[in-house]
Amino acid sequence: MAVGLMAVIGSFAGCMAPPGFDYSAYRAHRPRSILVLPPRNESNIVQAPYVYLSTITRPLAECGYYVFPVAVIDAFMKENGLPTAEEMHGVSLQKIREVIGADAVLYVTIEDWGQKYLIVQSVTVVKARAQLVDTVSGDVIWQGRQYLSQSSGGGDPLGSLISATLTQVFAWLSDPTYPLIRRANYRMLSDPDQGLLLGPYRSYTQENDHCLDPH
C-alpha cells in the first residue's frame, strides 16, 4: 500500500568503474566461495550495513557462488572478539582462509544511505563501493560502485505533501532502502562490462562467463 502511494518520478544509476575492466586477476583466481563481511559505514544510518547485508546473498548466489551465511558470520565474528565492521575488515586474509575457508572476501563500504525529506517529496539514496579480494594472493580481483536514488512525491504540491507524510508514517511497513539496494546490487553485479564473472554453480564458457542477469 505504501509502495502504491509512492510516485516514482526519477531514478538514476551510475557506474563509475573505468571502462574495459581488467578481468585477468579475477580469471586467475576464480573463487568458488564468497565471504561477505558486514559493511563499513560512512553514512549516519546505523542500520544501513545490516539492510545491505540482508540483500547481498541472493544476487551473489545467483551468479553461481557459495555465499557464507551472513548473519552467522556476523555473530561468529562478534563471539570471537570482533564487535565492529572496522575490526572484522582488519582480520588477515590468511586467518579468514584458515578459520572459515573462504576463497574470496567482499569488502563493502556504505557511502550514503537513507531517506532525505524535502518539503514536497522525499528522496531515498543508497551508495556504496565494494571490493572482492582473493584470500590466497591478496589481489583485488573485482571492484564495483553502486549509487541509486529514488524520489517519491512530486506532481501537485498538496498531493505530494500527503504522500510524503504517509510514506513517513508507514516507513516501518516498507523500508524503501530495501528494494532500492536490491536493484543497486543487481545493477552493479550484473553490469555487462564491469560486473561479476559467473561462479561454479552456474555453467559458463570461456567466451561467455559474465553474470548478466542473476535472477
Place this chain on the structure above:
Amino acid sequence: MRLFPSGLLLSWILTGCGGTQSLYHWGHYEDLLHAMYTHPGKAEPPLQIEILSQDIDRAHASGQAVPPGVHAHLGYLLSLQGHMDAARREFETEKSLYPESARFMDQLMKGMTE
C-alpha cells in the same frame, strides 16, 4: 504479513521479469535477515526456525535447491535454542550440499562441543 511486504512485492516483480532461471527457492531467508536486524524482537529464533523449516519443505516439494547459507543459518538458530543435535544435522546438510562451507561448519560444530 507485516514482516515481509517488500519481499513479497519483490518476488512478484522478480518472477515476472523473466531472464535467467533462478538456481534456488529463496523463500523468506533474506526477509528474515532484514526483519531481525531492523525490527529487533520481531523475528526471534523460534519464528525464524518455523519459517525457514517451511521454506525448506517448500523447496523440496517444488524440486528446487535450498540456497547457500539457509541450512547453516537454521542450524545456528537451533543451537541458540539449545537444540544441539538438530543444529548439527543442519550444519552437516549445509556441508553436504555445499562443500565450500565445510571448514566453517566444522568450526561451528567444534564451538558447540566446547
